[in-house]
Amino acid sequence: xxxxxxxxxxxxxxxxxxxxxxxxxxxxxxxxxxxxxxxxxxxxxxxxxxxxxxxxxxxxxxxxxxxxxxxxxxxxxxxxxxxxxxxxxxxxxxxxxxxxxxxxxxxxxxxxxxxxxxxxxxxxxxxxxxxxxxxxxxxxxxxxxxxxxxxxxxxxxxxxxxxxxxxxxxxxxxxxxxxxxxxxxxxxxxxxxxxxxxxxxxxxxxxxxxxxxxxxxxxxxxxxxxxxxxxxxxxxxxxxxxxxxxxxxxxxxxxxxxxxxxxxxxxxxxxxxxxxxxxxxxxxxxxxxxxxxxxxxxxxxxxxxxxxxxxxxxxxxxxxxxxxxxxxxxxxxxx
Amino acid sequence: xxxxxxxxxxxxxxxxxxxxxxxxxxxxxxxxxxxxxxxxxxxxxxxxxxxxxxxxxxxxxxxxxxxxxxxxxxxxxxxxxxxxxxxxxxxxxxxxxxxxxxxxxxxxxxxxxxxxxxxxxxxxxxxxxxxxxxxxxxxxxxxxxxxxxxxxxxxxxxxxxxxxxxxxxxxxxxxxxxxxxxxxxxxxxxxxxxxxxxxxxxxxxxxxxxxxxxxxxxxxxxxxxxxxxxxxxxxxxxxxxxxxxxxxxxxxxxxxxxxxxxxxxxxxxxxxxxxxxxxxxxxxxxxxxxxxxxxxxxxxxxxxxxxxxxxxxxxxxxxxxxxxxxxxxxxxxxxxxxxxxxxxxxxxxxxxxxxxxxxxxxxxxxxxxxxxxxxxxxxxxxxxxxxxxxxxxxxxxxxxxxxxxxxxxxxxxxxxxxxxxxxxxxxxxxxxxxxxxxxx
Numbered sequence: 001x002x003x004x005x006x007x008x009x010x011x012x013x014x015x016x017x018x019x020x021x022x023x024x025x026x027x028x029x030x031x032x033x034x035x036x037x038x039x040x041x042x043x044x045x046x047x048x049x050x051x052x053x054x055x056x057x058x059x060x061x062x063x064x065x066x067x068x069x070x071x072x073x074x075x076x077x078x079x080x081x082x083x084x085x086x087x088x089x090x091x092x093x094x095x096x097x098x099x100x101x102x103x104x105x106x107x108x109x110x111x112x113x114x115x116x117x118x119x120x121x122x123x124x125x126x127x128x129x130x131x132x133x134x135x136x137x138x139x140x141x142x143x144x145x146x147x148x149x150x151x152x153x154x155x156x157x158x159x160x161x162x163x164x165x166x167x168x169x170x171x172x173x174x175x176x177x178x179x180x181x182x183x184x185x186x187x188x189x190x191x192x193x194x195x196x197x198x199x200x201x202x203x204x205x206x207x208x209x210x211x212x213x214x215x216x217x218x219x220x221x222x223x224x225x226x227x228x229x230x231x232x233x234x235x236x237x238x239x240x241x242x243x244x245x246x247x248x249x250x251x252x253x254x255x256x257x258x259x260x261x262x263x264x265x266x267x268x269x270x271x272x273x274x275x276x277x278x279x280x281x282x283x284x285x286x287x288x289x290x291x292x293x294x295x296x297x298x299x300x301x302x303x304x305x306x307x308x309x310x311x312x313x314x315x316x317x318x319x320x321x322x323x324x325x326x327x328x329x330x331x332x333x334x335x
Numbered sequence: 336x337x338x339x340x341x342x343x344x345x346x347x348x349x350x351x352x353x354x355x356x357x358x359x360x361x362x363x364x365x366x367x368x369x370x371x372x373x374x375x376x377x378x379x380x381x382x383x384x385x386x387x388x389x390x391x392x393x394x395x396x397x398x399x400x401x402x403x404x405x406x407x408x409x410x411x412x413x414x415x416x417x418x419x420x421x422x423x424x425x426x427x428x429x430x431x432x433x434x435x436x437x438x439x440x441x442x443x444x445x446x447x448x449x450x451x452x453x454x455x456x457x458x459x460x461x462x463x464x465x466x467x468x469x470x471x472x473x474x475x476x477x478x479x480x481x482x483x484x485x486x487x488x489x490x491x492x493x494x495x496x497x498x499x500x501x502x503x504x505x506x507x508x509x510x511x512x513x514x515x516x517x518x519x520x521x522x523x524x525x526x527x528x529x530x531x532x533x534x535x536x537x538x539x540x541x542x543x544x545x546x547x548x549x550x551x552x553x554x555x556x557x558x559x560x561x562x563x564x565x566x567x568x569x570x571x572x573x574x575x576x577x578x579x580x581x582x583x584x585x586x587x588x589x590x591x592x593x594x595x596x597x598x599x600x601x602x603x604x605x606x607x608x609x610x611x612x613x614x615x616x617x618x619x620x621x622x623x624x625x626x627x628x629x630x631x632x633x634x635x636x637x638x639x640x641x642x643x644x645x646x647x648x649x650x651x652x653x654x655x656x657x658x659x660x661x662x663x664x665x666x667x668x669x670x671x672x673x674x675x676x677x678x679x680x681x682x683x684x685x686x687x688x689x690x691x692x693x694x695x696x697x698x699x700x701x702x703x704x705x706x707x708x709x710x711x712x713x714x715x716x717x718x719x720x721x722x723x724x725x726x727x728x729x730x731x732x733x734x735x736x737x738x739x740x741x742x743x744x745x746x747x748x749x750x751x752x753x754x755x756x757x758x759x760x761x762x763x764x765x766x767x768x769x770x771x772x773x774x775x
Contacts, residue, residue, distance in 0.1 A: 207639035214634055217625045224603065224614040224621070225634040225681070 013279050020277060020323035021291055024316040028295075031315065035308050042302065049301020050294035056301070058184045062255060064293030066091070068192045069247035070271025071289050072199050073240045075280040079203060080236030081216035086124060086139025087244040088268025089146030090117040094245025095252045096150060099158065099168060099259050102175035102252075109175050110191075110249050117245015118238040120146065125237040129230060135237070143268065151261050158259060167260035177254040186254035193286065195243060200282035202239075212236055244268060266314065273317040276324040292317065336381065336398075336467055336498065341390035343376055350376040351387070352522035358467070360496045363489055365513030367504055369540055369591045369726065373522040374502045375403070378469045381500075396498075399465035401456045403472045407444050413455055414440040420459040433461040434488050450481045457485070461492065468492060469500045474508055486512045504592055506536050506764045534760030540590055541726050541763070577739065577746060579720040581688070584711065586723040586735030587746070588755075589763050594744030595724050599693045602722070606689060611682035615693035615724070617671065621678050624667025628652065628659055631666045632681045651680040656706070672703035679710055690714055693724040708734060732756065 028046065029039035050060050070087045077084035097116025101109040124142060127133040151166075158168045177186040203209040214222040215232040223229050247267060252259065274292055278284030292313075299313035336358045343351040351373045358364065366374050379385040381392065382400040407416050414426035417440070421429060426440045437454050444452060453473060460468060470489075474482040489499050489512060503509050509516060510533060518526035518539040526539040579585045589595060596615055603612050614620035622631045629648035633639045636647075648662035655676045659669060666677060675695070682690070692711060696704040711734060715721050725731050731738055738755035740747040740762035747762050 205641065207633070207636060210630055210633055210639055214623045214626060214630070217623045218619075221614075221620050221623050222634070224612055225623075225631075226610075226612070227634060 013281075014284075016324075016327045017277050017279065017284070017288070020320050020327065023323050024295070024319040027319045028299075028312055028316050031312055032306075032308070035306065037306055037308070042306065042308075045301055045305055046295070046298035049305075050298035055184075056297060059297040059300075060290065060294045061185055061189055062293075063296045064289045065188045065192045065254070066247040066251050066267040067270055067274050067292050067296075068196060068285060068289035069243050069250070070267050071274030071278065071285045072196055072271075072282055073243040073247070074271045074275035075278060075282060075285055076199055076203070076212075076243065077236055077240035078275060078280050079216045080212045080232055081219060082233055082236050082240070083134075083136040084121060084124070084139050084237060084240045085136055085272070086121060086142050086241070086268070087247075087271045088264050088266070089139070089143035090120045090241045090244035091248040091251075091264045091268045092143075092146040092150050093117060093120040094248030095259060095263055096153060096248075097245065098249030098252045099171060102171040106175050106177060106253060109171070109253060110246065113245045113249025113252075114242045115245070117248065118242040120245070121237045121241025122234070125234050128233065147264075150259065150263060154259050154261060160258075165260070168258050170257040171253060175253060176257060177250065186250075188250035188254040191246075191250060192289075195246065196282050196286050199243075199285075203282060208235070244271070270317055273320045277320050279324070336396055337393040338377075338381060339391045339393065341377065341380055341387045341392075343373075343380060343385065343388050349522050351380065353390075354519075354522070354524055355390075356517065356524065356527075358498045358500070360466070360498055361493050363493050363499045363501060363512055363514045365509035365516045366500055366502045366519065367506070367509055367516065367536065367540060368519035369504060372519040372540075374519050375471055377519070378471065378500060378502060381467070382469055396466035397463070398467040398469065399460040399463055400469040401453075401460045401471060401473060403475065405452050405456055407452060407455060409445040410443065412441050412443055413437065413447070416444055416455060417459065417462075421462050424462075429462045430458055433458045434491055435461070436484065450477050453477055454481070454485075457488070461488070465497065467498045467500070469502065471502045472504075473501070474503065474505065482508065504540070504590060506533050506540075506590075507766065510536070533764035533766040537590060537760045537764040538728075541588075541728055577722075578749075579689070579722050581718050581720050582715055583736050584715050584721040584723055584734050585749075586725060586731035586738045587741050588725060588728060588731045588738060588759060589741035591726050593741050595693065595726070595741060597744065598741070599691060599724055602691050606691070609685055609688045611685050611687035611690045611692075611719075613675075613678055613682060613690070613692040613695050615697075617675060617678070617698070622666040622674055624665065626666060627663045628657070628666050628669070628677055629662040631677055632662075632684065635681050635685050647684075651684065655680045655710075672699045675699060675703065675707065679707060683710060683714060687714070687719055690719050690721045691724070692721065694726065695723070696725075696727065696730060704730075728759065 025043070025046070029043050032039050032042035049056055051057055070091060073087050073090070074084065094113040094117040098109045098113035101112030120142060121139070124135045124138040127138050128135050154168055155166045160167055160169045177188050179186055180189065203213060211222065211227045212232050212235070214225065214227055215229045219229050248264070251267070256263065270292060274285060274288045277291065278288035295316050296313045299310040302308040302312065303310040338354060338356045341351055341354045342349065354377060366378065368374050376385065378400065380387045382398040383395070384400065408419065411419070417426040417429055430437050430440070435454050435458050437451060437458065444455070447455075457470070457473065473485060477485060489501065493499050493514075501509065501513060510531075515529050516526070516531050516536065517524055518536065520540065526535075577585070587595065587598070599612070599615060623634075629641075629644045632648045632651060633644040636644070645662045651657070652659055652662060657669070657673050657676045657680070659673065666674065669677065690711070695711065696707050699707065708730070711721055711723070723731065723734055732752055732755070735752060738750045738752060738759070740750070740755070740759050742762060742765045750758065
């Protein structure tokens with residue numbers, strides 16, 4: 001806000017994030033002891049599997065794309081003081097929307113994903129405004145509905161023509177995301193980064209973003225200052241849902257090309273860890289998503305070469321969430 | 336029981352400030368004062384629930400306290416709740432001994448009325464036969480008939496030698512039942528006596544803090560005759576009694592808790608257009624503590640760019656003499672007076688046609704108070720219609736072109752400052768019936 005463009009990330013906040021991330025990796029390394037491996041050995045596998053080769057690096061970037069978008073989804077909602085825990089469901093309906101829109105081309109398909117995610121999140125908003133139902137509960141419950149909706153779709157109306165597996169046919173070739181040059185990376189990488197920059201711009205460079213953050217910090221004071229706090233709730237939830245929906249659409253068009261049960265694979269929930277590690281800052285979310293993307297691909301390598309379940313990546317997420325909540329709490333009580 | 340030089344602090348806030356008070360058996364003491372005056376804190380210390388920071392308590396007797404909020408298990412029946420308090424005694428016998436009527440002990444507490452819950456709390460306290468009984472706002476949830484019933488019980492207890500302390504801000508009730516009235520304000524005892532009139536009591540309760548020389552009046556009142564800029568017929572107001580013209584300051588005075596907050600909130604939610612609001616609860620509603628001064632000021636703007644907002648804020652910081660290092664300082668790190676100046680800067684920057692200012696100088700020092708008053712006067716001179724809601728009488732007289740008294744959510748007639756000086760104490764105490772027609 002001074003002369004130059006100011007990116008408001010303070011050094012101490014980055015320090016906190018680094019401590020939390022290091023704690024998570026250390027936790028993973030110590031887990032190795034339970035599997036009869038030395039921590040150093042596990043760290044070496046994690047590193048080589050996530051950033052050790054061009055192939056590994058591309059895998060990390062691919063995993064980071066949905067994490068970045070669901071992380072942004074959580075960051076925008078939490079910034080507005082709306083506890084959208086429904087990224088998983090919004091991700092799934094986004095993918096469903098993208099699948100249904102795929103016949104009209106890739107742009108239309110992604111638009112459908114955005115709209116589907118926004119609508120799914122807005123169901124929770126409507127319940128909030130109509131009956132004051134807490135969105136923490138309604139968004140989680142909507143996740144289960146979305147999971148079963150997808151399950152029904154791939155076992156029923158959208159099942160592949162051969163009727164063999166509970167999955168859909170592949171989307172038409174014209175609707176898949178183009179690859180970048182001769183890499184394995186799809187264009188979703190670029191889209192996700194653009195969305196992160198757009199989210200930063202919205203939150204920190206526009207009047208609407210200012211009001212959204214004000215509502216998140218202190219709803220009552222924002223209301224007295226003339227902010228339409230219900231309007232902020234509606235908008236934040238819609239944007240949040242749209243970003244999670246987009247994540248689902250990109251995953252479908254860029255990676256899987258088909259719908260199947262367990263399609264979301266926890267990306268929605270992982271977004272919470274991504275956003276918290278980034279301390280709800282959109283640009284920090286890019287770094288945070290890369291970290292978790294690397295952890296996920298590294299954990300895949302652990303499973304292949306050391307026989308350690310890739311579920312340990314989830315453990316790392318949990319450690320990060322707990323560490324960040326502990327830091328945030330401390331900040332609250334000391335101020 | 337005798338309290339000597341009792342002081343209690345919560346952080347930097349002194350809740351009870353060097354209070355000495357002695358009680359005699361058989362007294363019914365009405366302890367009155369506005370919210371935050373320190374009544375409940377003092378009595379919690381007397382009851383032994385809180386430790387005083389300084390001071391001594393002599394001749395401590397068995398004390399019971401009935402709190403404003405209920406300490407009951409909703410899922411249990413009346414009998415079960417009494418069993419929790421007095422194990423082994425028959426619930427119906429306990430109720431009979433207390434002299435308080437409460438039927439059917441097998442009902443769940445969740446299903447009984449608020450008045451009945453209050454009675455149950457009272458029965459629990461009385462059943463222990465305390466020598467010193469404290470009732471914290473016991474009538475706030477009772478119907479008038481139930482309150483009468485409570486007074487009978489209080490008199491019985493006093494006749495048997497119990498000291499009863501009745502915390503309230505309802506003046507007529509206190510005068511009806513108390514044999515002695517103690518008035519607290521800002522942690523101190525400001526009046527203590529056996530006979531007080533309602534108006535003396537009301538005057539003792541509200542603040543007179545603005546220095547006399549500040550009472551200089553603004554030349555020229557409102558443009559009477561023109562259409563009022565602010566008119567309210569909200570649910571709280573029993574008539575279309577409130578009209579504020581452009582260029583005019585209308586003050587609403589009254590003892591806190593008589594509907595002032597509800598009035599300010601309903602105006603916030605109903606008024607449209609260029610309206611400025613100065614909220615009563617500055618700590619909760621004033622500023623976004625986590626955001627910068629520039630961001631807080633910019634909340635009123637339609638368009639916003641960080642750099643321009645910082646420039647605007649810098650100019651306002653200078654003009655409003657806000658003691659801040661930079662417009663990028665967190666608003667929460669400012670002192671109370673400077674926070675209020677930021678709110679004022681933001682709200683007046685809207686070039687408002689209407690200003691609703693609730694307790695705009697509460698907690699501010701003389702200098703800051705004067706600044707706030709000058710800004711409000713200047714805004715009125717520029718043509719804004721200002722509604723000032725205050726519990727500070729001198730503030731109302733210093734600023735108001737016209738004054739209404741609010742009592743139990745109802746506004747009095749529009750009074751001139753001279754009329755208000757004469758009639759306000761009675762109106763605030765609810766002892767003067769409102770007359771029809773204009774003026775007295």
